[in-house]
Amino acid sequence: MALKIYTKTGDKGTTSLIGGTKVPKSHLRIEAYGTVDELNSYIGLCKDLLTDSTVIALLQEIQDRLFTIGSSLACDPIKEPRMRIPDLKEADVVLLEKEIDRMNESLPEMKSFILPGGHPTVSHIHITRCVCRRAERCCVRLELESLEVEPLILKYVNRLSDYLFVLARYTAFGLNTAEIPWKPRL
Numbered sequence: 041m042a043l044k045i046y047t048k049t050g051d052k053g054t055t056s057l058i059g060g061t062k063v064p065k066s067h068l069r070i071e072a073y074g075t076v077d078e079l080n081s082y083i084g085l086c087k088d089l090l091t092d093s094t095v096i097a098l099l100q101e102i103q104d105r106l107f108t109i110g111s112s113l114a115c116d117p118i119k120e121p122r123m124r125i126p127d128l129k130e131a132d133v134v135l136l137e138k139e140i141d142r143m144n145e146s147l148p149e150m151k152s153f154i155l156p157g158g159h160p161t162v163s164h165i166h167i168t169r170c171v172c173r174r175a176e177r178c179c180v181r182l183e184l185e186s187l188e189v190e191p192l193i194l195k196y197v198n199r200l201s202d203y204l205f206v207l208a209r210y211t212a213f214g215l216n217t218a219e220i221p222w223k224p225r226l
Contacts, residue, residue: 068185072178073113076197079175080106082168089161090211098139103130104201109193117188119207128192129158137197143210153222154209162212169204176201 054062055070063070080103087099108128128146156166159173202220212219 043101057109057116058114059118061116061118068178068182069113072175072182072189073110075171075175076110076113077170079171080110082164082171086161086165086168086207089164091215095207095210098135101135109196112190112193113182119200119201123140128190128196130192133192133196133199136152136196136203140199141204143206144217147206147209147213150209150219155220155222156208157215158212159214159215162208162217165204165208165211169201170202172197172204176213195222 041219053065055065056062057069057212082108083099083103087103090096107127112128157163162213178192179189179194179197183194209219
């Protein structure tokens with residue numbers, strides 16, 4: 041017999057954190073890990089649109105890290121130390137930085153702000169970057185409200201948005217798609 045996907049326990053607008061603590065579905069912690077889940081879905085879309093096997097492998101790894109982040113955010117921070125949640129490592133941030141540097145080596149110097157677009161794949165990567173920035177803002181709000189966010193999560197999500205920006209440029213370059221410079225109206 042297959043496991044039922046619905047439990048009906050959230051029908052009144054509450055859900056449980058890992059550890060059992062009940063919170064409203066509008067709680068900042070739920071917003072944060074829900075946005076990380078949305079980001080993970082967009083990473084999957086980008087992975088499906090790209091053909092570079094190195095990038096695809098890294099995006100798969102990023103999806104794994106985002107599950108780690110989501111599970112950390114889904115924990116009641118008071119009960120979390122007693123649970124065995126996978127953790128993020130500084131090496132995960134360093135990997136993103138190395139990939140940013142690797143891609144940047146082949147890109148022309150950026151001389152102005154660029155507008156997202158030019159190719160559907162590039163546009164999807166930019167949307168993913170925006171969702172990443174929103175996830176970062178959610179995590180920062182959690183931290184500001186003293187709801188405890190692992191500092192490495194903030195660092196990783198920040199670096200991930202930088203990676204996605206460079207990935208959009210790198211993808212445009214690989215597709216021979218011209219970047220669209222922003223020309224402010226004067």
